[in-house]
Amino acid sequence: MSRATKPKPKRLLAIDTSASPGFAVIEYGGSKPASLIYTDAFPTDTSLSDAERYEVVRSATALICYKYGTATPFDVVVREHFIKGGSKRGTQLVFGGWAAVDMALRAFGYTIDSDNEIPPTTVKKAVGISGKATKAEVEQGVRKALNLPDDYVFPNNKGGDASDAAAIGIAYLKREGAI
Structure with a gap:
């Protein structure tokens, strides 16, 4: 008679990519509900050059890959x-952030498949009431989906980047039927 083994939990890294990115690490699967392992945002100082801002983004991504994706890989x-921002400058900053994130991910053996890019309206619908959910509604939806206390405060979330990253992860997990 073979002994049934418990399914191992999986780990997801979700990124709200920009020149001031948000990150969330969510554990899911196994015998427990999805849980938030880590979330934070890294607002970059607009007085820095673009090269300096992108280095902060690359470094933050590398640190998260090292700290949360080495012992237990994502x-x-x-x-x-993301296709186009509200302005040429906004678009440049997001795509510069993407390049910085991609460099750090590759250094740790990770890539982002184009199938794993979730449209903003899908993200908002997954945790809010509609594709036009407000930042506050997204935050509350993330708290509910991950069983966080109503008063949970997302770190460095002034622009909503940390809670948005968690919402991106939730949208992916819902799409895949994992939660």
Whole structure:
């Protein structure tokens, strides 16, 4: 008679990519509900040059890969899909952030498959009431989906980047039927 083994939990890294990115590490699967392992945002100082800002983004991504994806590797890395910002400058900053994130991910053996880029309206619908959910509604939806206390405060979340990263992860997990 063979002994049934418990399914191992998986680990997801979700990134709200920009020149001031947000990150979330979510554990899911196994015998426990999805849980937030880590979330934070790294607002970069607009007085820095673009090269300096992108180095902060690359370094933050590398640190998270090292700290949360080395001993227990990420099973998937996801981010919000982005085509064009509200301005030429905004678009440049996001794509510069993407390049910085991609460099750090590759250094640790990770890539983001284009199938793992989630459209913003899908993210908002997954945790809010509609594709036009407010930042506060997204935050509350993330708290509910991950069983966080109502008063949970997302670190460095002034622009909503930390809670947005968690929402991106939740949207992916819902799409995949994992939660």
